């Protein structure tokens with residue numbers, strides 16, 4: 063391999079680093095109407111009346127819309143960017159009379175400048191009927207307060223949803239007889255875990271601008287991971303044909319799943335569609351922290367059955383996932399909460415039962431890892447506690463129980479573990495972190511305690527049998543290529559990685575491949591960048607398109623050189639006859655393809671997958687703990703990753719480092735908490751603390767690749783996997799230091815200090 | 825009110841609203857490298873130079889630039905490209921949204937001190953949040969740049 067598995071710089075690197083205007087708000091027309099939302103101050107209320115007269119008198123105000131301005135037959139939809147029919151229930155309207163969380167939109171204001179819009183927002187008079195909110199997910203199921211009592215609420219897929227019971231989904235799966243297994247175990251650990259909601263905090267908040275094009279169609283330009291889903295969702299929300307909508311994705315300032323939900327698109331879309339004027343919405347950070355789509359808060363009860371010799375025999379999990387006011391990604395995220403961590407272990411039986419419940423909290427959504435980080439915290443914490451109970455080393459306990467390559471995976475949809483270096487990851491992580499030499503916990507000169515903790519993780523690669531990857535490759539002038547994709551590069555570098563795959567197959571320089579993405583009018587259909595699918599799934603589409611384009615190039619050459627295609631050898635630069643009697647350079651072929659030619663040098667490939675091969679990771683956290691103040695400082699994090707072949711090792715490494723640091727945030731400082739009235743306390747980057755570069759310690763990341771035959775050049779996914787281990791590994795390190803376990807994320811300094819103090823008293 | 829300043833080396837006068845923030849003023853002048861990531865002076869995305877000193881343009885009225893020099897990344901193209909190559913070599917630019925603010929502050933640091941230590945780099949750039957990279961790649965890039973500059977200039981620069 064010449065280009066695949068090399069660390070070429072990202073194709074857009076210099077443009078980004080020198081601050082070129084390539085993001086949504088840099089590109090928005092200057093005459094855009096400014097769109098802002100009047101949001102509900104109550105967690106549950108009915109809009110009785112809205113008086114917008116005064117607001118409309120402001121000269122620069124163009125429009126104020128409320129629920130009354132929606133078409134009477136407006137249908138409910140989901141904001142979740144998923145393949146249709148979406149598993150997420152159709153429970154949204156652009157504006158609803160019933161308000162379901164603090165921040166739910168009441169009115170849309172569009173005006174010619176910020177000041178006028180600001181003023182108008184203050185002048186809209188709303189009469190609310192305030193209702194008692196439902197804020198506790200643990201009592202939400204069958205509660206007398208119903209979040210979605212409406213009759214036009216609809217679940218398109220059989221996900222066990224029932225709005226009259228506050229159920230966004232209910233799921234059950236199992237293999238073997240878990241009760242019998244547990245009854246027969248020497249030890250059954252029964253623990254309850256809780257992970258709070260956490261925010262993606264991409265540096266570019268949600269934003270979208272809309273225009274009307276030459277043909278009267280609605281053009282939506284915005285920061286989205288799912289342009290094709292946006293097209294469908296907006297069309298449905300506005301009640302217009304999909305063919306009237308075009309979606310363009312420029313550079314995105316981070317997504318992490320947040321932009322897999324149409325959080326901002328529908329509002330300017332409505333304004334522009336009704337006024338036929340350009341408009342834009344840019345969410346404030348405040349809105350991004352209070353009315354967005356954070357990770358699902360989840361309560362999990364885990365029962366872990368094992369023998370005294372360390373054999374883990376059964377895992378039983380019950381999860382309650384809080385989807386908040388709307389069910390975006392509710393039914394699907396929870397699936398990963400159970401299936402990903404349980405699958406790491408060879409067990410005789412397992413069971414996973416989940417309820418996804420509506421509450422009057424801010425709606426949850428997709429965030430890197432989807433539901434896996436929650437479940438990984440629960441199961442890996444339980445296994446770490448089991449190791450302590452057995453007096454067995456945490457690594458040794460894993461070595462005895464992990465799945466291996468070739469294993470049948472009953473808890474992973476009956477797939478086979480086709481590529482797996484988890485065993486090697488364990489060995490490497492143990493060695494790299496100095497696990498054995500350092501010991502789990504030691505006192506430092508400065509009175510602090512330095513401790514180690516570890517955890518494993520896996521994720522998937524794409525959604526099998528459902529999502530579609532697409533790529534178009536064409537020969538351009540001078541013998542260069544255009545690669546058109548529908549997957550969204552959100553900073554991950556997929557434009558570059560996909561070009562590397564094309565260049566490898568076509569045996570050309572990376573610079574010879576120009577990448578274009580995404581425009582739903584021009585890009586081939588692609589489900590979008592989520593579910594760790596881009597490298598694995600879209601990468602296969604690129605591979606196939608490139609192979610077919612190669613074949614067509616030889617066809618054209620054979621025609622021109624008057625021979626059979628199998629007499630031609632193409633080496634990336636020229637197509638030559640085997641007998642040496644003639645050759646055409648690629649540039650000559652390009653010229654020939656534009657004159658009197660009927661061989662289309664333009665290939666589109668679509669791919670689906672029949673499996674979702676898991677990538678694996680082992681993480682070791684080394685942290686310093688101040689037992690007086692409870693402060694926990696990450697000193698060093700060691701990550702060993704099996705993502706199959708790294709198409710671009712540098713980018714895979716930076717993905718891993720970024721994911722680890724997000725995981726550290728989730729473990730120690732990031733927290734969404736609610737006031738009794740349903741307001742979010744952490745409404746800015748001041749209160750909501752994401753790690754700065756002083757908070758992450760050092761990171762060491764290495765790869766232990768397996769080879770996944772079904773992936774392009776042996777690749778699996780990387781993006782989501784890497785956020786999973788810090789939660790359980792750091793919690794374990796703290797436990798090793800203070801001798802008490804922690805069952806909730808984040809672990810706060812107060813909790814640590816109290817635990818340390820309680821221990822001293824003993 | 826009228827604002828007279830030197831923006832990226834060009835003297836200019838503009839009629840402005842007295843309340844406009846420097847950040848919004850700069851973007852309205854086409855300096856799109858200047859980004860907003862928060863409303864609470866926490867992210868560092870909006871970093872620009874006021875008379876060569878890095879400031880948060882989200883927390884400063886444009887009027888405060890009266891008679892002074894303001895520099896954005898647009899005005900530092902060459903200096904930026906030198907350092908950028910090293911960040912790119914690490915793949916550490918990721919989504920890029922934090923990059924301009926980070927680059928401005930990194931350039932300020934490297935102007936102030938030719939060979940800062942790892943801790944000094946971290947301290948100086950602590951206010952520049954990045955949600956993508958985990959910071960390590962940025963650090964590797966800066967360290968590689970410092971090494972290169974040392975070898976380029978035959979010893980400590982400046």
Ligand code: FES
Pocket residue numbers: 859860861862863864865866867868869870871880881882883
């Ligand atoms: S915009 Fe966040 S610090 Fe200026």
Ligand code: FES
Pocket residue numbers: 265315316553916917918919920921922923953954955956957
């Ligand atoms: S590169 Fe995305 S925030 Fe730093």
